[in-house]
Amino acid sequence: MNIISSFLLSFLAGIALIVIAWAGALTNLQGLFGVVLPYIAITTFVAGVVYRVLNWAQSPVPFRIPTTCGQEKSFPWIKANCIENPSSTLGVVIRMAFEVLTFRSLFRGTTVELRGGPKLDYRSTKWLWMAALGFHYSFLMIFFRHFRFFTEPIPALVHLAENMDSFFEVTVPALYISDGLLMACVTYLLIRRVIIPQVRYISLPADYFPLFLILAIGTTGILMRYILKVDVVSIKELAMGLVTFHPAVPKGIGSLFYIHLFLVCVLIIYFPFSKLVHLGGVFLSPTRNLANNNRQVRHVNPWNYPVKVHTYAEYEDDFREKMIEAGLPVEKELSDEKE
Amino acid sequence: MTGSPNWYEIIMTGIAERLDKYRSFKLFLDICVRWGACADKCHFYIGSGDPKNMPVLRAELLRSIYRRDFTTAGKLFGKFAGGRKLTPLIIKEWFYYFYQCTECRRCSVFCPYGIDTAEITIMARELLNLIGCQIDWIITPVANCYQTGNHLGIQPHAFKEILDFLLDDIETNTGVKMEPTFNRKGAEILFLTPSGDVFADPGIYTAMGYMILFHYLDLDYTWSTYASEGGNFGFFTSHEMMKRLNSKMYAEAKRLGVKWILGGECGHMWRVINQYMGTMNEPADFLEVPKSPITGTVFDNASQIKMVHIAQFTADLIKNNKLNLDKSRNDYLKVTWHDSCNTSRGMGFLEEPRYVLKNVVNNFYEMPPNTIREQTFCCGSGSGLNAGENMDIRLRGGLPRANAVKHVHDKHGVNCLGCICAIDRAVLTASMDFWVPGVRVAGLHELVANALVLEGENERTTNLRGEEIADLMEENEE
Numbered sequence: 001m002n003i004i005s006s007f008l009l010s011f012l013a014g015i016a017l018i019v020i021a022w023a024g025a026l027t028n029l030q031g032l033f034g035v036v037l038p039y040i041a042i043t044t045f046v047a048g049v050v051y052r053v054l055n056w057a058q059s060p061v062p063f064r065i066p067t068t069c070g071q072e073k074s075f076p077w078i079k080a081n082c083i084e085n086p087s088s089t090l091g092v093v094i095r096m097a098f099e100v101l102t103f104r105s106l107f108r109g110t111t112v113e114l115r116g117g118p119k120l121d122y123r124s125t126k127w128l129w130m131a132a133l134g135f136h137y138s139f140l141m142i143f144f145r146h147f148r149f150f151t152e153p154i155p156a157l158v159h160l161a162e163n164m165d166s167f168f169e170v171t172v173p174a175l176y177i178s179d180g181l182l183m184a185c186v187t188y189l190l191i192r193r194v195i196i197p198q199v200r201y202i203s204l205p206a207d208y209f210p211l212f213l214i215l216a217i218g219t220t221g222i223l224m225r226y227i228l229k230v231d232v233v234s235i236k237e238l239a240m241g242l243v244t245f246h247p248a249v250p251k252g253i254g255s256l257f258y259i260h261l262f263l264v265c266v267l268i269i270y271f272p273f274s275k276l277v278h279l280g281g282v283f284l285s286p287t288r289n290l291a292n293n294n295r296q297v298r299h300v301n302p303w304n305y306p307v308k309v310h311t312y313a314e315y316e317d318d319f320r321e322k323m324i325e326a327g328l329p330v331e332k333e334l335s336d337e338k339e
Numbered sequence: 340m341t342g343s344p345n346w347y348e349i350i351m352t353g354i355a356e357r358l359d360k361y362r363s364f365k366l367f368l369d370i371c372v373r374w375g376a377c378a379d380k381c382h383f384y385i386g387s388g389d390p391k392n393m394p395v396l397r398a399e400l401l402r403s404i405y406r407r408d409f410t411t412a413g414k415l416f417g418k419f420a421g422g423r424k425l426t427p428l429i430i431k432e433w434f435y436y437f438y439q440c441t442e443c444r445r446c447s448v449f450c451p452y453g454i455d456t457a458e459i460t461i462m463a464r465e466l467l468n469l470i471g472c473q474i475d476w477i478i479t480p481v482a483n484c485y486q487t488g489n490h491l492g493i494q495p496h497a498f499k500e501i502l503d504f505l506l507d508d509i510e511t512n513t514g515v516k517m518e519p520t521f522n523r524k525g526a527e528i529l530f531l532t533p534s535g536d537v538f539a540d541p542g543i544y545t546a547m548g549y550m551i552l553f554h555y556l557d558l559d560y561t562w563s564t565y566a567s568e569g570g571n572f573g574f575f576t577s578h579e580m581m582k583r584l585n586s587k588m589y590a591e592a593k594r595l596g597v598k599w600i601l602g603g604e605c606g607h608m609w610r611v612i613n614q615y616m617g618t619m620n621e622p623a624d625f626l627e628v629p630k631s632p633i634t635g636t637v638f639d640n641a642s643q644i645k646m647v648h649i650a651q652f653t654a655d656l657i658k659n660n661k662l663n664l665d666k667s668r669n670d671y672l673k674v675t676w677h678d679s680c681n682t683s684r685g686m687g688f689l690e691e692p693r694y695v696l697k698n699v700v701n702n703f704y705e706m707p708p709n710t711i712r713e714q715t716f717c718c719g720s721g722s723g724l725n726a727g728e729n730m731d732i733r734l735r736g737g738l739p740r741a742n743a744v745k746h747v748h749d750k751h752g753v754n755c756l757g758c759i760c761a762i763d764r765a766v767l768t769a770s771m772d773f774w775v776p777g778v779r780v781a782g783l784h785e786l787v788a789n790a791l792v793l794e795g796e797n798e799r800t801t802n803l804r805g806e807e808i809a810d811l812m813e814e815n816e817e
Contacts, residue, residue, distance in 0.1 A: 009419065056369070059362040062578075065614050065685075067447045067455060069713040072687030073640055074651060077658065078694070084713070085687040087640075099451065105376075106451045110709055112379045112739075120385065120742045122709040128376060132451070199375040201390050202399065204421040206412070207373050273412050278452055281370035286363045287444075287453035292613075292687060295641045299618045303360060307579055309586045310485050312594055315565050318486075319495050326496035328564060329522050 003200050010208035014216050021262035025255035033258045034238055035247040041265035048272025053280045062301040064294050067287040087293045099288055103132055135185035138178035141165055149239040183218050186211055210276060213267050220260035230254045346470045353466045363458045368405045370452050377446035382717050383439050386735035391436050394446035394456040400436055401463050434472050437463040439732060441721035443680035448713055465577045476726035480572045484584050488567040489534035495564035501537055509547050512805055514797030517554040519562060526561035529592045532603025533570035535761035542764040544803045545604060545782030555791055556633055566591040569608040575723040582619045585611060589620050599629035600646040604782050606679035606760035613686045617644045634659040650692040650759055650783055657698045663792040666701050671811035672755040673702040675747045678715035679760035692759050692783055699790040704751045710743035720766035734773050741774030748775050756780045
């Protein structure tokens, strides 16, 4: 698929979703969009992710194949890198923590340019790392802040997050840093896909679509909070109804909210069946979550099976005469063979 | 595709079977987000500019087939979900690009999920094998190795003869006569090294280096003609073939009744030993935990598989002042160090060889940090691509490594590229001759042996290559 069709297709899919939600809100299908769909989405998400993880876990890890990124454990007088090349479970846990929480491997990022000569020029690039980190953490923050709709009384931690997030206190209501950061990072990731030729070449509709979807979710969310101001009290009523399993649809929530909610539902339904499920997969990655201790601790392959080998006896049968002539020791003499 | 009329079913069943057997395969096909962090990390991509050499796209060549036939999204949306139908053309594409990946795992260092293209390439090659697509330079060595014991099919008597030639050369250049043993029962140590060290220039000088060191130590060791190959091209064929070839190591150690195994300088050999051997074979209970007979050091980190890397063995000797070394004999060399992919990213064997190197040469310069240690670049010819007929691909793939060498060559006058890999020794010479003329390739133990002061040695006016050291020194000063 080329860039135009991939990009357009995903964009149009995003627009279509917005239209569907809008139409739903206008045609009084609030019950479907506000109650039924969120339940379906959550169920699909949980079942889907559990299925995916179990499905991966079902396949064994026959060999211990960590990618070692530092000095191995050797002599006591050689300093081992116990995190990038862990030899213990603790090391693995720390390595995984760095990987999951700080995107350690992405941090190594370099770009290479071929200059005249030919000369290769490497430069450290942290843009992708920064955007990825900014995107994931602002997403997490926004996700967490939304608990104020699902909890009564609102936990202090959520309040704290809100206060930290609106630290700068610009605009009314106060601008959340995470809102701006999320939109900026997603926009960067999208532009990057289109601008950088290598990344454009590998991009599929499945790469643009989640970006458009998240952009749309962010945009509707921002519109609701800062510009069009929806009825937050009613929305909380709806949200509380959902989590307490007494769903009710309060009157007077604008269609914008239903568009936002619908897009979120689509995202979480889409999640387990798409590349977004990397969230769960990273924990299972055999090149990261295993210790490099093969030479000390035996790793067992559950489906290991005997194979046909060429034994020494067969080998000696092939070459006995030549071996004797060359003065190489043999197990059976030529005379034994004739018997 | 005339060979197997049901090739399509064979491949599809092959994929399904491997998905069930390898979590790495299933996971790596699923979780790539195509951010392209790996894109310009592959030496073949850097050297060729061919987008299908970007690791992410190389994997997509197989992933797209998987997606269409094995995933919900692919079944529903087909090519809109990035799926492709397997066609003979795609088999050719696989053959072209999966034999343009050297399984060096550099991309896996940069991937935030640790997706390892080597795993994908290994599976793709297994699949291609199922329908009889393989390259001669891999299957012939595999067949030779299985039947005769080593890649070139050197028969036992010839193997001994070749080493005898090397011993003659050692005597000429050092004045010391040595008599190693072969297939000797009751030796303390079985020594295994890639056969490339035995027959290919400049690997032979490394082999001489081993024998000189062992002679100096009066080590109770034996060569084996049955297991005369440390390397394992089976690894480039299939997991099963790897096991079939690897089994000889323990079988021979058991037959000869040695206490432990010492392994020579080799890259993929050590990846197999470090990450696969202990798992593939029954526990090696018939061996003892390796202990250096010279220093008494116990090699704890090999307590289970009972095999020690010679660079670690030698590092221990130097640390304990057991070697009389005259570094200045290597003064005509300005050395830089090439970390082999497999020992770096499949083991983390970085400091041991450097420690040895710094103790045997005076002039050592590191290449830029982006090109060494865990970020080291492949020689461009690994995983069975080291034949002359692949020269074009090899030189492209060799560009990033060669370019880093050129950097230190221009800056410091580096004229020697040290390494601990038999394939490196066999192929980097061609790469250097093309990209950075004037740089020689030397194994670590060649440099060790040149610096090692032997009892009863001659003036040592020549190095192991038979070159006059005085001439080389002079040449260097000019």
